[in-house]
């Protein structure tokens with residue numbers, strides 16, 4: 001059976017002292033969970049959260065990385081830097097990075113290759129815009145994103161995929177559990193075509209987009225949804241804990 005992963009994406013929120021307080025508050029609330037708990041925090045909070053989460057069941061991730069090992073890339077952070085301080089996960093290709101920072105499918109592919117090379121687990125985001133959904137293009141868009149993201153990648157056993165319909169992010173409009181499951185299932189079928197049944201059966205595919213304590217259970221109990229990538233609701237320790245504990 002596939003394990004469940006509940007990952008928070010803080011986006012550009014929380015100062016280091018707030019991040020420390022958050023881990024202190026969250027830790028006792030989720031200590032009995034058997035789900036994998038990940039918090040993807042701003043770069044500046046990584047070191048603090050890693051220290052405070054030591055010895056707990058909370059794993060820490062970054063929200064982006066550069067694909068080069070080092071060099072003249074002012075303002076960037078490399079995968080080696082993340083790995084060196086003990087980061088385990090990294091979000092790659094979030095729709096906000098694609099939209100505001102012009103990240104392309106080719107950039108996403110280079111980042112995944114590099115993350116895997118250093119032993120980070122990439123959480124790769126795919127998803128359609130409202131316009132694409134209204135034009136019934138979502139499957140075509142996602143198929144294209146997946147094929148490009150995984151180009152020349154032979155082993156995706158350490159990759160997590162997050163289906164995040166852009167129209168559901170931060171809008172309070174969650175995809176229905178049936179719609180979300182239909183697309184996660186479709187993603188699994190695409191993985192099957194590229195990598196075969198064994199890989200597809202084991203692939204972890206998350207749903208993200210207005211996941212809250214009151215809808216998490218229904219979403220995460222669907223056949224092909226293996227957990228969630230949570231934005232707004234991951235900023236409050238109690239809300240996030242309630243989502244993590246959806247199956248307790």
Ligand code: 13P
Pocket residue numbers: 009094164168169170171172208209210211229230231232233
């Ligand atoms: P919200 O949960 O705030 O909709 O954000 C989802 C998201 O973008 C997680 O990466």
